[in-house]
Each structure stands twice: as structure tokens, then as C-alpha cells.
Amino acid sequence: MKVGPDIAMIGALVGDPARANMLTALLAGQALTAGELAREAGVTAQTASSHLSRLEAGGLLTQRKQGRHRYYALSGEDVAGVLEAMMGLAARTGHTRVRTGPKEPALRRARVCYDHLAGELAVGMLEHLVARGFVIEATDALTLTPTGETFMQALGLDLPALAAARRPLCKGCLDWSVRRTHLAGALGAALLDRFYALGWARREPGTRLVSFTPRGLGAFREIFGVAPQNDAETDSGGDGETEATA
Amino acid sequence: MKVGPDIAMIGALVGDPARANMLTALLAGQALTAGELAREAGVTAQTASSHLSRLEAGGLLTQRKQGRHRYYALSGEDVAGVLEAMMGLAARTGHTRVRTGPKEPALRRARVCYDHLAGELAVGMLEHLVARGFVIEATDALTLTPTGETFMQALGLDLPALAAARRPLCKGCLDWSVRRTHLAGALGAALLDRFYALGWARREPGTRLVSFTPRGLGAFREIFGVAPQNDAETDSGGDGETEATA
DNA sequence: CGGAGCCTTCGGCGCGCATCGAAGCATTGG
């Protein structure tokens, strides 16, 4: 009985602004040091330390010592998924400023979600994969079909290696901007890596932005049939997420 | 732009044990009164009231006045989705025991709601009554038409007696399985009684379950045109907690 | 109408915890 308290613990962890800022910063997928997270959250190192151990004790974060640094990262993809879902909720319930910030549109277009692609492009991609029968979308479960495997291998993915990993191959992740499922899991991560390797896109350092080159966008659209709309540039710069404001 | 604080607000709402209990209680889908939720959360009515307005202000709950009760329900499927995702997280991080409620499907199909029928069967029945012009459904108000009166009398209902009662003849009542209105009021209660009398169905003692006999289900479907799908059995007893009562 | 049930608002109490200053370990580098 009493499942309430359990989810309350998760909620309470996310419920503090400082911790929420840390978590959203870590949504970018890369591990950050305690100091960076403190700055990100706008609190002192002591306070951040307290928050971080709390988050780790709660199972949301993993920690790795390296030299005199302590690197923190989300403990898993599911954490990222829940956070994204909560962002979506916050957006829908309208208690968030709908005021679109300067770099919002680009984020909405293509960004990294933990280790895979998110945003309109990602949603469109999955949509296309499903339409062509490469992926089957049941309730909450995604499966790669045999023809889908062929397709992925043609893209240059090493499927056997992916299948060998303990990690689930396909997973759905709710996208907060589009409010639709996009592809996560080992396959989602591998695809994003492939896009980088092909020179189609690259990370904007310090942000969650994924910016596609014109050539990459063209290739992406040709293969995945995602609607055009050029997002083109990203102003970059900026701090690390959370803030921005005009 | 502060996306952090937004998810922090959601988190904080879920983060309080009392509120978390309310939310998980509502996760079953059915709307509950403020009092029931107070009991569910183990707090007094005043405290619950405060929590509920907070949850409503936060956009997680919707509220509907019905008589001297105030029914609260999750504001949408996405809220339920986020809550379940959080429960999943809590389960994974090992800070909880998972409890799966395997008694739900039958309840979803047909159950008693106070004194009338609820569940898919009930929603389908009202749908049919409206489609055939026996009942007119305005916003929040249901009216029995003359042809509807004839129909009810053909079923063996004593309409004059029902009309004589102080109790409103027709009333709408929220149902969670289809998130639609089903028929309550004196007519709804009389219909359920009639089903019992006809031997179509009977209560499972100690639960809210209403189990139809095969013959009764057939007759019901013939008359009200509700989609087939045999509900077959009802498992075990279950606790019954939350709700019910008279 | 008056009484009862359901719920909300108001006021005050008290705990929890986020926060920061200062000090204590650890690691790196000279």
C-alpha cells in the first residue's frame, strides 16, 4: 500500500527550484561537476552539495569521482523521460510563460534529450519510421521490424552491437515541445551518434541545441521525410539552458 | 525562460505526501469528492481543501460541483501519464515496493456508483439513449423525452413513482473509463434495480463490482446496443477502499 | 423554515528544510 509517499519523494526532489535547475541542466546528457551545477542552479557550493547528495540518495543521479572533481549525471534514460514529461505538463497547464525566448524555436526544432534526438525533427523521424513499417508502435512500446533493421544497417548502424547491449533497443520518450513520442533507447542514441558522424549535425556546446547543417538537414529530410522549415542558425552563446530571457 | 522553476512547481505539487496520495487515488480515473480525498490522504477536510485548490491552480486537477459535493479528477491523461512514469522511476530506484492492482479491468467494465450503474456499460447505455432520442444531453443536464418515457415504461419502470420522488429524475455523473457522462439520478438507480430484478446482473458483495450474467449481458446489448466484449469473470474480492459507501 | 452534511476561509502554531558562513578533507601542483 502507500505508493503515495514514493512518488512524493520523487516529486519533492524535483520540487525544489535549485534541484530542478540542476536536473534540467543534466538533461543535456553530459555529466557536470558539482561546481558547474551549483552555478547552474544559482546557489553556493555547500547548498549544491547538499542537493546533490539528496538527488543521488533518491536515485536520480549517479556520481563519479575524477581527480578532485565530482561528476554528476542523470542515473538513466527514464529519469530524463520523466523530466521531459513534466516539462510537457508544465507547458500544457499553461503556468509556464508561453513567451517564446530567443532560442526557444531552435530548441523546439532539434535538441538533445539525454543521449538521443528530441524535438520536431525527432518526432517526425519516428512518425516516418512507423509509417514505413520500420518501427511498430504499440501502447508505450516500440519495436524494430526486420525491414527496419535493414534500413538501419543501410544507414550504417551496427545493430548486432546494439542488440548485445543490456540497454533496450527501442524506447519511447515523450517530447515536451511536440507532445508526441520520439525514439529513445539504444537505437535512438545510436542514430544521433550517426548523425554526428555523418556531419549532419553537431552539438552547440553548453546548450541542449542540436544544429543541423544545411546539407545534413537536406539528407535528413530526404531519408526521414520530415517537413522542411529551415531552422538554420542558432544564436549559440547563452548560458547553459534554464535561463536565457531576452 | 526559466524552465526549471516550471517543472519545480509540478514537482512540488506532487512532492507533498498528502497531495501525492490524493493524486495516486485519482490515478484510478474516477472523480472523487474532496472528503474522500481527505480520507485517502489522511488529513482533515480543511487541509485537503487547501491542497486541492493548490492542485487545481497548478492545473493538475479539474473540479466539478455536483450537489453539495465537489468532485475532483485529474485534468487529463497526460497528468496520469506523468504520475505513472514517476511511480515507475520510484520503483526502479528501488525506494519503493511496486504494487500492481490486477482487479481493475472488471471494475472498469461495470460497477456500482453510489446507487446506479457505472463503467463502460453505463456510458454506452447513455450514449445509446441519447442517440435514439430518449434522453437529451445538454451541458451537465439530462432530460428524459416523451419517447424516452415510453421506452422506460416498456422496460418495466414505474415512471410516475419516480417523478413523484423529490429526487431529480435524470442526472449526469462522471465516469472515468471513458471519461464521459453516465446516467445517474432516480432513473439511473431505478434502471440498475431493474437489471437486478430481471436477473441480468448482481452485485459482488463487498466490492463495487456489478457482474452481468451471459444472458443479461446479451439482453443488455440487444436493448442498449453496447459493444460486446465479454467481461467474463471478476477476480477475488479486493479491498474496496476509496469510495463506495452510501 | 431549521438542521445536517459538505466544503471553504481564516488564524495561528510548529516542523522541515533551503540557505549561507566557516571550517574540515581530499587532490593537484609546485
Next chain:
DNA sequence: CCAATGCTTCGATGCGCGCCGAAGGCTCCG
């Protein structure tokens, strides 16, 4: 060895808010 950096622990402070008792508003019922 000492100094510097990165992070943690300790202690104290203050605010937020969860909680309930009491009182008021609605609604239903006889």
C-alpha cells in the same frame, strides 16, 4: 612541505508551508 582548488560537513538562521481548530457559506432534506 605549503598553497590552491574542489567539494563536503557542521551549525545557525529564517522562511515557507503543512497542519488543525473554529467559524462561515452552500446545498440538500424534512
